[in-house]
Amino acid sequence: MFNNEINMSVNIAGVEWKNPVTTASGTFGSGIEYSDFVDLNALGAVTTKGVSNVPWEGNQTPRIAETTSGMLNAIGLQNPGVDVFIERDLAFLKEFDTNIIVNVCGRTERDYCEVVEKLADNDVDMLEINISCPNVSEGGITFGQNCDSVESITKAVKKYAKQPIIMKLSPNVSNIGDIARAAEAGGADAVSLINTLTGSKIDIHRRKFELANKTGGLSGPAIKPIAIRMVYEVAKAVNIPIIGMGGIMNAEDAIEFILAGASAVAVGTANFTNQRATLEVIAGIYDYMKKYNVKDINELIGCVE
Amino acid sequence: MFNNEINMSVNIAGVEWKNPVTTASGTFGSGIEYSDFVDLNALGAVTTKGVSNVPWEGNQTPRIAETTSGMLNAIGLQNPGVDVFIERDLAFLKEFDTNIIVNVCGRTERDYCEVVEKLADNDVDMLEINISCPNVSEGGITFGQNCDSVESITKAVKKYAKQPIIMKLSPNVSNIGDIARAAEAGGADAVSLINTLTGSKIDIHRRKFELANKTGGLSGPAIKPIAIRMVYEVAKAVNIPIIGMGGIMNAEDAIEFILAGASAVAVGTANFTNQRATLEVIAGIYDYMKKYNVKDINELIGCVE
Amino acid sequence: MNNRRNVEIVDIKQLSSDVFSMWVKDEEIASNGKPGQFASLYCNNETRLLPRPISICEINKDEGLVRFVYRVVGKGTKEFSELKVSDRINILGPIGDGFNLEGKNVLVVGGGIGIPPLLELSKHLDGKKHIILGYRDEVFLDDEFKQYGDVYVSTEDGSSGTKGNVIDAIVANKLLEDNEIDMIFACGPTPMLRGLKDFANKNGIKAQISLEERMACGVGACLSCVCKTKEKDHHTHVHNTRICKEGPVFYANEVEI
Amino acid sequence: MNNRRNVEIVDIKQLSSDVFSMWVKDEEIASNGKPGQFASLYCNNETRLLPRPISICEINKDEGLVRFVYRVVGKGTKEFSELKVSDRINILGPIGDGFNLEGKNVLVVGGGIGIPPLLELSKHLDGKKHIILGYRDEVFLDDEFKQYGDVYVSTEDGSSGTKGNVIDAIVANKLLEDNEIDMIFACGPTPMLRGLKDFANKNGIKAQISLEERMACGVGACLSCVCKTKEKDHHTHVHNTRICKEGPVFYANEVEI
Ligand SMILES: Cc1cc2nc3c(=O)[nH]c(=O)nc-3n(C[C@H](O)[C@H](O)[C@H](O)COP(=O)(O)OP(=O)(O)OC[C@H]3O[C@@H](n4cnc5c(N)ncnc54)[C@H](O)[C@@H]3O)c2cc1C
Ligand SMILES: Cc1cc2nc3c(=O)[nH]c(=O)nc-3n(C[C@H](O)[C@H](O)[C@H](O)COP(=O)(O)OP(=O)(O)OC[C@H]3O[C@@H](n4cnc5c(N)ncnc54)[C@H](O)[C@@H]3O)c2cc1C
Ligand SMILES: Cc1cc2nc3c(=O)[nH]c(=O)nc-3n(C[C@H](O)[C@H](O)[C@H](O)COP(=O)(O)O)c2cc1C
Ligand SMILES: Cc1cc2nc3c(=O)[nH]c(=O)nc-3n(C[C@H](O)[C@H](O)[C@H](O)COP(=O)(O)O)c2cc1C
Numbered sequence A, B: 001m002f003n004n005e006i007n008m009s010v011n012i013a014g015v016e017w018k019n020p021v022t023t024a025s026g027t028f029g030s031g032i033e034y035s036d037f038v039d040l041n042a043l044g045a046v047t048t049k050g051v052s053n054v055p056w057e058g059n060q061t062p063r064i065a066e067t068t069s070g071m072l073n074a075i076g077l078q079n080p081g082v083d084v085f086i087e088r089d090l091a092f093l094k095e096f097d098t099n100i101i102v103n104v105c106g107r108t109e110r111d112y113c114e115v116v117e118k119l120a121d122n123d124v125d126m127l128e129i130n131i132s133c134p135n136v137s138e139g140g141i142t143f144g145q146n147c148d149s150v151e152s153i154t155k156a157v158k159k160y161a162k163q164p165i166i167m168k169l170s171p172n173v174s175n176i177g178d179i180a181r182a183a184e185a186g187g188a189d190a191v192s193l194i195n196t197l198t199g200s201k202i203d204i205h206r207r208k209f210e211l212a213n214k215t216g217g218l219s220g221p222a223i224k225p226i227a228i229r230m231v232y233e234v235a236k237a238v239n240i241p242i243i244g245m246g247g248i249m250n251a252e253d254a255i256e257f258i259l260a261g262a263s264a265v266a267v268g269t270a271n272f273t274n275q276r277a278t279l280e281v282i283a284g285i286y287d288y289m290k291k292y293n294v295k296d297i298n299e300l301i302g303c304v305e
Numbered sequence C, D: 001m002n003n004r005r006n007v008e009i010v011d012i013k014q015l016s017s018d019v020f021s022m023w024v025k026d027e028e029i030a031s032n033g034k035p036g037q038f039a040s041l042y043c044n045n046e047t048r049l050l051p052r053p054i055s056i057c058e059i060n061k062d063e064g065l066v067r068f069v070y071r072v073v074g075k076g077t078k079e080f081s082e083l084k085v086s087d088r089i090n091i092l093g094p095i096g097d098g099f100n101l102e103g104k105n106v107l108v109v110g111g112g113i114g115i116p117p118l119l120e121l122s123k124h125l126d127g128k129k130h131i132i133l134g135y136r137d138e139v140f141l142d143d144e145f146k147q148y149g150d151v152y153v154s155t156e157d158g159s160s161g162t163k164g165n166v167i168d169a170i171v172a173n174k175l176l177e178d179n180e181i182d183m184i185f186a187c188g189p190t191p192m193l194r195g196l197k198d199f200a201n202k203n204g205i206k207a208q209i210s211l212e213e214r215m216a217c218g219v220g221a222c223l224s225c226v227c228k229t230k231e232k233d234h235h236t237h238v239h240n241t242r243i244c245k246e247g248p249v250f251y252a253n254e255v256e257i
């Protein structure tokens, strides 16, 4: 399908991706379930659901609610813990010719470091540190809203990491550029954004919150304009590569992120609507490059005027 | 149409509204244009477009762009200045049996105070101070993202104001509760939220921003979940009344805001899609109260569980 | 399971004031679907991103047709109710793990919109079937069950059959006394399932129940649709199991409801 | 102007590879619409909130019909192109201030999708009409103009009429030399209008031009659709005028384009 004249590969912090498309953490499991629909070898990288040092139960249900052109989730980072993850999920993913990005979560700095340390000598290409989950009472977003804590947690995980570190930023901040600069100062090799925006929904008939957790994270096409703006601001603020996400439903959306300054993109909520969304995004970027005679995807990164 | 057994009137900082519905600033002009479609006497209040001390030219065009279930605007607060406003717009509005809320903008604290002072002895019921416009380089949002500046500008305008002051808050902040507390500490009589979220959109074919201003403010149903969450957080943080807005398209949406803690609501972008949206919201709230046998709208405020 | 596909509606009918029946042409589910499994139905209205899980009500293998019966409870099901013959809809399925076809003398118990999946089930069960259908007021689909077993109806308002709930109907009709029931199959609102779980336990009968939860992915990836479990779940390694993957049907004693 | 209303499509046809013609039943515009005015057309797809401004192309007063001719350039116009007879669409109008019907010997100049509004205009103008229609390549609507005046076509690729733009066609056909032109009416892309404004100035002819800008409210309230003006605008009190209210038609010398 792909013409060799067109280069879609990007280099993210020293890691070569065959194309700039990955999955957004938490929307694709560890790829196992989606491998019925998607040839994982076709993806630039697979980004896994958040993994913690021990198994997490997650939040009460209902954990999701639909909103206009978006959705709220408050899964609460349920996961089987890093040991099961390495044994089962990583073993599965290793069989594919794609990069593996493990999303890491924790309640304390120590938690994060423990996971990072355990993954250090495993077959993992990059680590994405989730300091932006709005759905847990400790950890997550509490690290991500303040420049000092972003810098210090970045430094902390960098001590243990053998893979490049992507800091995943929260959009629930006054100045995303400052936060990105703090991550860069802490030694981040890349940043990814945006995580979800904290939101809520009320059932007016029962007069109750739709989510057991009351609030959740808003994702989907509704938030794309905010994500584009933030990627653009971060691209001006830092020199490390950006993985852009937030509402990407198709190739046009992905290209918008790339033009705004993202070196790669992640497809999230779209997987729920269309299981093959990642593949369609890759094919659509290719078609766009062909149409406009762009020989190298790197020419497009951040070239908006 | 309305049964006397059902009370829809609310008291916002000492001002009695016949119902809890107003217009969101900037989406309804000064009511003149919409008076072809809407009997202004039916509204709880009319909130005007931002008014500054001198005429403002606003931004270059294109000033708007459509997004998925939302829109971006970067009007840049074009307005004829407070003197023309008093002479023409206020003279028009005074003829109606509704409350008049004048939205005030400025580049400096002095600018705001000048407008507030000029309006002090005019027939205006409330003043809404816009410290959250994302589309002007000075003033606007620069005041609204920091607790200290929110408190100090609130104090400053309170010195000149003879009407109750509503501080209009920006959602582009890490902690909206803190900002609301700062407004309350400064002497605000009420707060309104949310103003627009800063966003952007890129035309991938021309590789240019869709807005001349590059970024704009995102409004419409896309942002409602964020607005609901913020109203809920602010309701927990302060004791002054809240005017809620952000994506209200119909009565169900308005009721969600009221249940989250808003004492009144404003209809914005919806006016562009349906000129009579305000009236339909009022009628729909009435129907809801009737259906659930709610005798007084005040019973609904903040009663989500 | 195949990719999401755009299928044609070949028949759509209203069964009660808010319940609709729709037949679509889909070889995939018609060939591979099992009683108790469901499909993800997608809205044509683009503001609604998430699939609506709807159970397989009936399959016509020969003609490659699948039937869904659904109640209008919100915007998505409202949209589905307005579809017309030859309109198209996106679907994914068959999804999940359905009923195990076991038992020689069984109760098939449905409540409200939990009744439709039991129709295909009733076709496939061997042995004696006592079918108990509980409604609030308006009854639907009950006639179609009669060819597969003895049908007992309960209504909350007493307008048809036993006044009360499905357990009241079981008791009133002495179904346990007169039969050696060895399995209960149930689908319906959670309070009903909770009651039946207790009832089954008290009477020492095994029960298979079909659960509901909001779903985002429908394929086991997002962990939105979990239910608490008694033992640690083999997949999640916590006390949570995925309804869309390990369910929607579980043995009553495996799950906390 | 009446409220937004849901009107029926009575005819829809494709005029060229991307231009469509649609007649709708709407007494309001049919009775009160004037050449150069437009309507706000709303999308049925709920993800798109803003109206699409589309000019009145023709009015059939007797039957209460209005015609819109539009080019598919994005998602909204794509949606409109897929509408079928008896489908419905929400519209608001007539909006704005149209052409002033003046001049004894006039040029009516349209470029591309700026051509449609000139059809209703041509019907109403008295005096001699020289109608110049400029296209990139594919021509449309030109035949329908012939009953109202002399039609001259230009195409960028030279496939019909004069090769070049509308000014080339005016020059090539010696329209200024052979006539005492006292007014130019124009609608089309901004570069064309800019060229015509210069051309009109150079030749000392007055011109009315119809402008475009993105619109949110379409009723004069939001100030999204402004155009820079030479003098302070009477309404806005700055050098900006509202295209949806004071326009879309302006005397060329009043506006900065
Ligand atoms: C495995 C399974 C099988 C089902 N089978 C049937 C069936 O055969 N017939 C039928 O009428 N209904 C069935 N349901 C319930 C059906 O999925 C919901 O009624 C439907 O999703 C409501 O959609 P809505 O847009 O009308 O409601 P809304 O309330 O507007 O939906 C908002 C969101 O909540 C979700 N949601 C709302 N109610 C439920 C619910 N009860 N269960 C799961 N998600 C929900 C929707 O999918 C949507 O994402 C089943 C549910 C599950 C989990
Ligand atoms: C007064 C006026 C009269 C017009 N008359 C006609 C006509 O008779 N026939 C015709 O084909 N077109 C006409 N246009 C242009 C037409 O409005 C746009 O082509 C149309 O809005 C594009 O919508 P879309 O969803 O297909 O494009 P998209 O690019 O997807 O639209 C995105 C947004 O930008 C706006 N937009 C995009 N292009 C334009 C434009 N050129 N002018 C104004 N808004 C735009 C849309 O309304 C929408 O809000 C007119 C424009 C104006 C201002
Ligand atoms: C159901 C769900 C679960 C998520 N889980 C995680 C997670 O575990 N770790 C994380 O960093 N982000 C998580 N996210 C955030 C996404 O990775 C992504 O940043 C966000 O959804 C925006 O992208 P989208 O709009 O394309 O979905 C989750 C999002 C959703 C919808
Ligand atoms: C075109 C436009 C112009 C606006 N102008 C102003 C303004 O002058 N002052 C202000 O405080 N808010 C302004 N706003 C913000 C709205 O008042 C409101 O806070 C926001 O749009 C969210 O509500 P909505 O989603 O219902 O539109 C404007 C919004 C729009 C869309």
Ligand code: FES
Residues within 6 Å of the ligand: C214, C215, C216, C217, C218, C219, C220, C221, C222, C223, C224, C225, C226, C242, C243, C244, C245
């Ligand atoms: S719906 Fe995603 S895991 Fe079940």
Ligand code: FES
Residues within 6 Å of the ligand: D214, D215, D216, D217, D218, D219, D220, D221, D222, D223, D224, D225, D226, D242, D243, D244, D245
């Ligand atoms: S479109 Fe709102 S003022 Fe013209």
